Amino acid sequence: MSHRHSRNQLALVDLRGVTYRYPEFVLGPIDLIINPGSRVALVGRNGAGKTTLLNLLSGNLAAAEGTARLLGTARAAPDPSLRQDVALVPTELLALRWMKVRQHFHFVANFYDNWDSARALALADSLDLDVNARVGSLSRGNSLKVALCSALGQGARLLLLDEPTAGLDPVARLEMLRRLDSRLQAHPEVSIVFATHILEDLDDLDFTQMLVLREGSMAAEKTREVAKEGGGLRVAARRMLLTEGETR
Amino acid sequence: MIRRRAVLALWRMLAGRLVKHFAKSVATFAVLIALVGLTMGWDHGFVEMLSLFLLVMSMIFPASRMLQERIHGSLRFLASLPISGPEHAAGRVLLAGTFAIPATLVVTVVAVREQFVSLAASVPAGIVVWAALTAISTLITACHYGFATDRMIGLLARVALAGVVVSLLVSSFVPPQLSVLAWLTSPTGRTVAFALGVGAAVTPLWWAVRTISRCAPVFQEGTDSEFLATFSRLERAFQRKGTR
Numbered sequence: 001m002s003h004r005h006s007r008n009q010l011a012l013v014d015l016r017g018v019t020y021r022y023p024e025f026v027l028g029p030i031d032l033i034i035n036p037g038s039r040v041a042l043v044g045r046n047g048a049g050k051t052t053l054l055n056l057l058s059g060n061l062a063a064a065e066g067t068a069r070l071l072g073t074a075r076a077a078p079d080p081s082l083r084q085d086v087a088l089v090p091t092e093l094l095a096l097r098w099m100k101v102r103q104h105f106h107f108v109a110n111f112y113d114n115w116d117s118a119r120a121l122a123l124a125d126s127l128d129l130d131v132n133a134r135v136g137s138l139s140r141g142n143s144l145k146v147a148l149c150s151a152l153g154q155g156a157r158l159l160l161l162d163e164p165t166a167g168l169d170p171v172a173r174l175e176m177l178r179r180l181d182s183r184l185q186a187h188p189e190v191s192i193v194f195a196t197h198i199l200e201d202l203d204d205l206d207f208t209q210m211l212v213l214r215e216g217s218m219a220a221e222k223t224r225e226v227a228k229e230g231g232g233l234r235v236a237a238r239r240m241l242l243t244e245g246e247t248r
Numbered sequence: 249m250i251r252r253r254a255v256l257a258l259w260r261m262l263a264g265r266l267v268k269h270f271a272k273s274v275a276t277f278a279v280l281i282a283l284v285g286l287t288m289g290w291d292h293g294f295v296e297m298l299s300l301f302l303l304v305m306s307m308i309f310p311a312s313r314m315l316q317e318r319i320h321g322s323l324r325f326l327a328s329l330p331i332s333g334p335e336h337a338a339g340r341v342l343l344a345g346t347f348a349i350p351a352t353l354v355v356t357v358v359a360v361r362e363q364f365v366s367l368a369a370s371v372p373a374g375i376v377v378w379a380a381l382t383a384i385s386t387l388i389t390a391c392h393y394g395f396a397t398d399r400m401i402g403l404l405a406r407v408a409l410a411g412v413v414v415s416l417l418v419s420s421f422v423p424p425q426l427s428v429l430a431w432l433t434s435p436t437g438r439t440v441a442f443a444l445g446v447g448a449a450v451t452p453l454w455w456a457v458r459t460i461s462r463c464a465p466v467f468q469e470g471t472d473s474e475f476l477a478t479f480s481r482l483e484r485a486f487q488r489k490g491t492r
Contacts, residue, residue: 060328080327080330080331080332081330081332083329083330084330088328094324094325094328095325096261096322096325098265107257107261108329110253110254110256110257111254111257111330111331112330
């Protein structure tokens with residue numbers, strides 16, 4: 001793609017040859033540009049590097065090699081200040097277990113400059129989340145709902161979701177995707193990177209771009225328009241993942 | 249820039265937990281002392297010794313409970329929030345100071361009322377307790393954020409030494425026939441012990457605050473995971489032992 005060769009000053013994310021190394025796993029080199037308003041699906045098998053990539057995008061990890069420009073600034077080290085504008089929803093809820101959900105929202109509100117309590121509580125209500133329940137007593141699905149409400153409540157410009165629908169029942173999953181979609185439509189400048197194993201998610205949220213990770217490398221990158229000719233993003237992802245399985 | 253709202257929120261949350269743990273510790277120990285007192289008689293020397301021991305423990309227990317909470321994921325949660333290093337350090341110092349005030353008051357009142365030490369000695373004793381508790385509280389945080397294990401052990405040893413000095417300073421219960429203790433209760437001995445205690449407590453505190461301030465509170469996948477994994481192993485081993 002031609003835009004790869006020139007630095008995009010407006011891009012929320014601009015990764016060039018970014019690599020991250022664990023003792024037994026290497027992610028990268030990754031080249032990636034995410035513009036404002038993008039809806040990016042991140043697909044790959046377990047251990048492909050999706051979570052590591054999300055941690056790099058959130059500023060929790062710093063690239064070992066390559067350059068990473070996040071929100072317009074090059075980041076050479078982990079940077080907590082990014083968290084005002086980048087919301088990461090991990091697979092496991094990070095919260096104080098003894099707090100009630102409502103307390104949790106009030107507590108985190110103190111740290112985010114753009115926190116919107118009404119938005120977080122409205123989403124919690126629509127997802128049938130009991131805000132008087134203790135965080136430690138919540139099921140995985142409900143913990144996920146808390147994380148999503150927090151992410152949307154903080155008013156971030158970039159949402160990074162790590163398998164957000166994995167623990168949800170079908171009704172809650174569709175409701176969550178609907179809420180996410182309406183949030184993105186109301187704020188078209190907000191971008192998301194949505195890592196998922198559930199290929200149906202690719203149909204239910206209107207993604208503009210799909211990345212397929214394979215063993216730490218970017219196996220494919222498809223735009224919605226390109227994938228449309230072959231049956232859409234879900235079909236393309238399914239084909240690529242099955243091909244990967246067969247070649248193993 | 250340090251945001252006051254963030255610092256106060258951190259302080260409020262942590263202080264609330266500490267007060268709860270402190271109240272539970274004091275209540276538990278009060279029952280224990282009452283039982284021993286009723287059984288053995290209130291004027292028994294053992295009751296005095298137990299009271300002082302439990303007083304010290306009631307100050308240490310809340311801090312240890314906070315450590316356990318962090319092992320259960322609080323550290324990662326706090327590290328996931330947009331809190332800068334100086335904000336975090338300010339919150340911890342404020343917390344440690346607040347936490348130390350009631351303990352200092354208790355020690356001072358006990359020392360004065362029971363005449364364990366002279367009034368003049370009780371004030372520096374209180375200051376040392378304050379410094380030691382401040383150090384313990386901030387050290388626990390700093391350990392998570394960047395201390396190497398060997399340095400952590402060295403600094404904790406200094407804090408422990410400060411605790412010993414404090415307990416000696418308020419220790420009229422120790423047998424007076426021991427000459428070294430007699431010296432420690434003399435004006436010269438108290439001055440030396442006080443200086444040592446302050447030095448032992450303040451040095452690690454300074455290190456701890458500096459470490460937290462400089463360290464971006466980002467969860468370090470390598471060191472913190474290793475630290476937490478070690479504690480998890482110990483915890484599991486302890487639980488297995490307990491269920492046998």
